[in-house]
Structure formats: structure tokens, C-alpha cells
Amino acid sequence: MDIIVCIKRIPDTAAKVEIDAGGLEIKKDVPWVMNPYDEFAVEEALRIKEKFGGKVTLLHAGAEGGEEVLKKGLAMGADEAVYIKDRSLAALDSMAFAKVLSAVIKTKPFDVILCGRMGMDTASGLLGGALAALLKIPCVPAIKKLTIFPQKTALAAREIEGGMETVQCPLPALFTAHKGLNEPRYPSLSGIMRSKKQEIKYITPASLGIMPDVADLKRTALSYPTSSRKSAILKGDASAQAKEAIKFLRDEVKII
Amino acid sequence: MIWVLGELRGSSIAPSTFEALYAGRILSKGLKTGLNLVFVGHDIKIQPEAILKKADKIYLLEHELLNVYTSSACGAAVERFLADKDAAAIITPASLFGRDAAPALAVPLDMACIANVSSLDARDGIILVKRPLYGGKIIETLSLKGRAVISVMPRAFKAAEDMDYDGEIISVDASLGETDCPVSVKETVKEGGARDITEADILVSGGRGMENAENFSLLKELADALGGQVAASRAAVDAGWAPPSIQVGQTGRTVAPKLYVACAISGAPQHLAGIRGAKYVIAINKDPDAPICKEADLCMTGNVFEIIPALIKEIKAAALR
């Protein structure tokens, strides 16, 4: 099986994110990590390869710093890492990324493509669906279980509103990984050593003959959310606090 | 024309549809164009009075193959239906359904696509959108020149009320073939009746400090007294005390109820990301320095197992008065 995994690089979800002096970018000196959902995607790819043999290729598109997340995926056990690197890829438009990635994927053999359910930076969750549409292959989003059959079909269990659904589709297909799909492995020491020797392949969008075009979509401002929470702290006896809370529920929330 | 892709829940219209209609109306006014609504399915039965005064035309795009939703079939049906029609923007709810359908439409229609938008405006042919980034720590404003599919965050927009549209319901046969449906649904399992927490007005949410699954019944009792529903932090879901569908936060649902009661939840950034839209927050925590207390309007400090029963008692007493 040829398996392709798309990985995104995001600021650690626990990190403090601040706007830089120019007002249109965030300060870059935050800890950056592999998008957590993509770890499930890498893990699943490795499990498919362990079962059927084949090759796991990682793809990442971005303007800078992607080496670290690609190396992490290699250390987990992936065979190859491709980095589509270009300054024009700094914006956070999943559709533009999907076009770039699809151009690369079209040059490669593949049976399974895995993405994360969504990037935890933009919470978009668009790229997988867009990539599948561009490649004209089936897309099964938010999967929690995946079974691949040698005759190139797949059964996947996915989250739907208020429950789960099991679907079947032929390969090649694209799946987006949800939490619960698996427990991502930690890179082993030998994996880390091996990944140091594995070279990342660089590609420019120009060499693919595409110009990522996000001109229609322009960031005009970044701001902090405004919070008007009062943070009143109640202390003491439970029933006295409960009486205070009732006042709040009646006078402000107005639900009693 | 602005199009809204509506969401059905069986034979009723999901509340998210009315929010998407509200967002659609902002664009239709700003861009001085009409507002149409389209539902996709098979043998759709909706109550006309719920919808007639909310859009110019309401299309029911129907086909046997749309009996069970899949993004490929829905995308193909809507794309073919809209291909020869004017569409400045398509609005969908940012529910699992809408998020999944949006890129499947945007690609073949060659439109931009923006997910999870919290605010919208339009003037001089330009659409302005705001969306939260990094779990809501930053708000981004984007200006958009072309046509776009936009999914709107649950409860970020009000539900559209009736206006002076004289809506018309039009049933259309979707053009679809077996090849449009590579994904087939084999089985559907519903999770014990819990309503979608993103639609709740009042949520009582429990965290690791609830200690076990049995104690979640205490939260249910409080939720019942307040007329709300139970939700949970990831720690509680990971421990198996609550189903994943009621997890609030960055990897769970983003909720925006009128009241959110966080019981024994510390308020990690990934949890707070899911509750920024709540109108009021009450925290119950033994630690007054827990981050949740800074994100709450009211923080009750002490043992949840003492405070919740006291609160239930007072609510019942207040209701009787």
C-alpha cells in the first residue's frame, strides 16, 4: 500500500499566542508542534504499512520551520518526507494548501491518504475534503476506526451528529483522523537516529507549475478576543454560596 | 444570489439552519441580492410555516441516493444544481454536516472556502469575515473578493426570524448516478438520545474532579433543575465517564450557551477554547486560583459534592416561590 499523510505545523495548543508589532502576524517564537490530529494520521499510516507492506510518505506545505514536524513523522517510522516550501505558503488558507498538495500527490502512486480531522490553529477541517475533491477520490471524515482490505476497499467508522456510522468505500480514498482512531507511538531511539539520516525532499510550487493564489482572501487584522467576565469569587458555606448564585441566576442570567 | 445549505434532522429543520439563514441575510443585504435556501435529501418533509418567510425560494433537492448523507453525493447534487445559477456565496452551518459538505462544493464550483466563521459583513462587493484562531486566543479578520462557501460557527449568529419574504418551496430531482456515491453507509449507531450540546441553552459540565461516572448523575440532576444538558471536559471523557459527543473544547464541541456551569474543571486553554461564546459562566472549583475562575462571571469555591446539592436545593426552592 502506498500511503500519504499530510501534516500541518501549529503553535502548541497550550502556548500563549501573541500578535506581533506589525499587527498582521503572530509572534513566531512559540513552541510549534505537529497538529495533534495528524499524529493519529501518521500512526494509522504506519499500522497499515506494518500490515500490508508499502511506503508511508509525509507531505507538508508551508513557509518555514516544517522540518521539525516532518522529522518527527520520520522518527515515528515514515519512509519519506516531502516539504513544499515557499514564502507564498504563509497564509492559513486550507484551500490553497489543498491545491498545492494535490499537485504533488498527482505525481505519486497512492492507495490511502490520511489527514487530520482539522488543524487546531484555524479549526477549519477543510483540507482533507478539498484534497479529495481535487483528486476526485472518496473522502471519509472524522474516522475513529479504519480497516483496510487487500482487495483495496476500506471500512471506516466515523463520528456523526449524535452517534457513529460505518461506511465502506473503494481505494484510493482519503480519510481524516479523529481522536480515538489509535494511540500514536512515541518515536523510538532508533527511529530518531534513522530520521537524522533521512533527507527531506524539497519542492517549490513553481516547479509544479502552480502559483498558490490567495489574492481573493486577505487578512486585514488580528485582534484579541474581548472578555467581559466579572470573575466574582464566592467563599464560605455551601448554602450561603448557593443563595448568592441564585441571585446571579435570577438577576443577571434571568433564568430563574 | 446568496444560498444557504440547510441541515435536516429527520423531518425537522436543524436549528443551525436558521443561524445560517441569519448569516445569509447579512450577506444578501450587504451585497444587495436575494437569499435562497436549499435542502438535500430524499422524500423531504418539512413544515412550510417554519421556513416560508425566511428566504426567497426554498429548494428541496431530492434523490434516492441522498437518503443517507454522504459528502460526495451531496456535493455532486448541489454542485450540479448550482452550476448554472448565480451564487455569490453559499452559507452552511459549521456542524459536522456543513463542514464536510463545504469543501465538496467549493472545489467543483471553484469558490473560496472559509470554515467556522464567527462574524460576517459585506459592502461594496467585498465580504468581511472574522474567525477565531488558535483556540480563540486570536481573532482574525479576512476580506474576501470572490465567491465563497462559508460555514458559520454554531450559535455565533442569531436564529433568523420571519421577514417579509414570500418564500416558495420548490422540489427538484437531483441529477445523480451510482458513481457519485463511492461511499456507502453500512451501519448507523445512535448514542443514547443525548441532544447536540451545541444547541443547548444551558450546559452543566463536569471535569476530572467529578471522580467517577456515577457522580455525573449529580450533574444531570443540576442540569435538570436548570433545564439544561450535561457536558464534560476531555479529562472526564478520556476517563470514560461521559461520551465523546458531549466533550467541550478544542478537540470537542465549541459551545455558546446562555449559561455554562463548569464543575470541577480547571480551565485548560483547550477547554476554554470551547466556551468563549458562552454568555455567562459559573465555575465550581475547590481551587480559587484555577484558570476557570478568571474565565467565569461567578466562581463558587469549595467541594463540588457539597456545592452542587446546595445549589440544586436552592434552585428548587426558588422555583417554588
Ligand SMILES: Cc1cc2nc3c(=O)[nH]c(=O)nc-3n(C[C@H](O)[C@H](O)[C@H](O)COP(=O)(O)OP(=O)(O)OC[C@H]3O[C@@H](n4cnc5c(N)ncnc54)[C@H](O)[C@@H]3O)c2cc1C
Ligand atoms: C491537543 C489537546 C487538545 C485538547 N482538547 C481538549 C478539549 O477539547 N477539551 C478539554 O476539556 N480538554 C482538552 N485538552 C486537555 C486539557 O489540556 C486538560 O487536560 C483538560 O481540560 C483537563 O480537564 P479537567 O479540567 O476536567 O481536569 P483537571 O485539569 O485535572 O482539573 C480538575 C479540576 O477540578 C478541581 N477539583 C477536583 N476535585 C474537586 C472537588 N471535589 N470539588 C471542586 N473542585 C474539584 C481541581 O481544583 C481542578 O481545577 C486537550 C489537550 C491537548 C494537548
Ligand SMILES: Nc1ncnc2c1ncn2[C@@H]1O[C@H](COP(=O)(O)O)[C@@H](O)[C@H]1O
Ligand atoms: N500546510 C499543510 N501541509 C500539509 N498538510 C496540511 C496542511 N494544512 C493542513 N493539512 C492537513 O489537513 C488537515 C486539516 O487541516 P485544516 O483544513 O487546516 O483544518 C490537517 O490535519 C493536516 O492533515
